[in-house]
Amino acid sequence: MKITGEESPEELREEARAIVLRQLAMMDRSRQQLLDAQISRGVPEEIAIEIVDRFEEVGLVDDEKFAAMLVRSRMAEKPVSRTGLARELSRKGIDREVADAALEEISPDDEREAAIALAEKKARSTRGLDDAVRRRRIYGALARRGFNPDQIMHALRSVLDDTDDSSY
Known part of the structure; x- marks a missing residue:
């Protein structure tokens, strides 16, 4: 209608x-x-x-459950930072307190692992490029997902400095 x-x-x-x-x-x-x-x-x-x-x-709309589900699914689907998730929850109209409670599920270790997983994926797709180009592309990919510079540098060191180039 x-x-x-x-x-x-x-x-x-x-x-x-x-x-x-x-x-x-x-x-x-x-x-x-x-x-x-x-x-x-x-x-x-x-x-x-x-x-x-x-x-x-009647329980068909629940922002707390929605926020918790969104955080879990995003962390499982594609690596993203707490900051990136907070932005997404805000765009979807979730109150700050509700978003903060949902984000409590993410530990610093989870966030670090997510950054490394994304860096590994990007490292595979940039194999064969100059090291500076690879670092810049990986850095950009992580920054767009909301990771902070410290997390990005840790992931870069973990992925590029601790391995030989043949695996990534």
Whole structure:
């Protein structure tokens, strides 16, 4: 249904519910993502909030679970830093306190291992290039994922300095 502004409040609520259900059928979403999806389709903000509140009451929307799931899946899928994850959670509308609690799952060792794993992957793809070029490309790849300079330098030393070039 296309919202024209002539719908009754009940018709708007029904369309808002349908939007939320379609969004959740594709993947888990944060409260803010669901609000944005409804508002961008013309649902009045007060109705959008009412509908998302109801979905929270029944447990279908839970930002804490969403944030924890996102952190776990991102760390398993592709190496990323706490900073990178914090940025992503913020973009998805997760409150700072909720994001911080989810990020507590990541230990400094996990983050260090993630940086090394990404550096190893990038080292394999840059094999045969000049050492300075390889270092620059690996450094850039890690920086784009939010790793800080100390973590990047540790990963570079671990991957490039501690191994012979034939393995990477």
